[in-house]
Amino acid sequence: MLASRLPGLLPPLGDEEALEVTALHSVAGILQEGLVRRRPFRAPHHTVSAGGLLGAGDPPRPGEVSLAHEGVLFLDELPEFPRSALEGLRQPLEDGAIRISRARSAATFPARSLLLGAMNPCPCGWFGFRVKGRTCNCTLDRVKSYRARVSGPMLDRIDLHAAVEPVPIAALMNEAATAESTATVRARVLAARALQRERFLRGETSAPINARLTPGDLRRVARPRKEVRELLQATMEQGKLSARVYHKLLRVARTMADLEGKTAVEWLHLSNATGFRVLDRPVDAEAA
Numbered sequence: 001m002l003a004s005r006l007p008g009l010l011p012p013l014g015d016e017e018a019l020e021v022t023a024l025h026s027v028a029g030i031l032q033e034g035l036v037r038r039r040p041f042r043a044p045h046h047t048v049s050a051g052g053l054l055g056a057g058d059p060p061r062p063g064e065v066s067l068a069h070e071g072v073l074f075l076d077e078l079p080e081f082p083r084s085a086l087e088g089l090r091q092p093l094e095d096g097a098i099r100i101s102r103a104r105s106a107a108t109f110p111a112r113s114l115l116l117g118a119m120n121p122c123p124c125g126w127f128g129f130r131v132k133g134r135t136c137n138c139t140l141d142r143v144k145s146y147r148a149r150v151s152g153p154m155l156d157r158i159d160l161h162a163a164v165e166p167v168p169i170a171a172l173m174n175e176a177a178t179a180e181s182t183a184t185v186r187a188r189v190l191a192a193r194a195l196q197r198e199r200f201l202r203g204e205t206s207a208p209i210n211a212r213l214t215p216g217d218l219r220r221v222a223r224p225r226k227e228v229r230e231l232l233q234a235t236m237e238q239g240k241l242s243a244r245v246y247h248k249l250l251r252v253a254r255t256m257a258d259l260e261g262k263t264a265v266e267w268l269h270l271s272n273a274t275g276f277r278v279l280d281r282p283v284d285a286e287a288a
């Protein structure tokens, strides 16, 4: 349910984006309306083939990653997807496009989708949760081999990893009283996006959204002040944070600052960003 709400939090498609999405859906033969104005939400089942996910055929047809272009690609039960399909996603996630070459023809399809994955913490589903009457009965080795189905390089390409605790029934019933509405959250997202676009128009960055900022951009617009940099460096040296995800953390921290309308990236933004790297932590540490 959360996943399907995500496209609703994003700004509406621009004219050029709408044309691209419409063309892709038309090529794939799934176009149902005139011009597609809603951001796509694609949720292929984990039995999908690598070709179905990435694109296939001769002449080539776009796969799910391209049908989700400018929208959301949701992969539920992430570790259950064929390894070849997941690994094949790495290149389009990086480049925003995918090239399909066949004997008689080749095509490049746009594939700039927001990837959202969901997985259990272990095969039985209860590892790490403190819920009365429920305990994980998986061995540590089983948990590790389950997690390893999603490779490290793949996890590196995912900006945020969050643990979602089971929701108690009582909280579900009170949802209306406590939860923010989609409209409220959306307004905050649009305001943050507007700040990103302004920086781009002022020539401070090379992309209108934080997800596409280069290391050079980040030095200009996401560089924390000296004390915060020193704190970050100390944290990295203690091994609590890998250098590998450094730029990713800066992008996420910049976005957190934007969501608060703050100009500078503060320590709180960075430490919150590191909190969203749960799958980088070793399973043994989590069990302890």
Ligand SMILES: [Zn+2]
Pocket (backbone or CB within 6 Å): 122, 123, 124, 125, 126, 127, 136, 137, 138
């Ligand atoms: Zn388990």
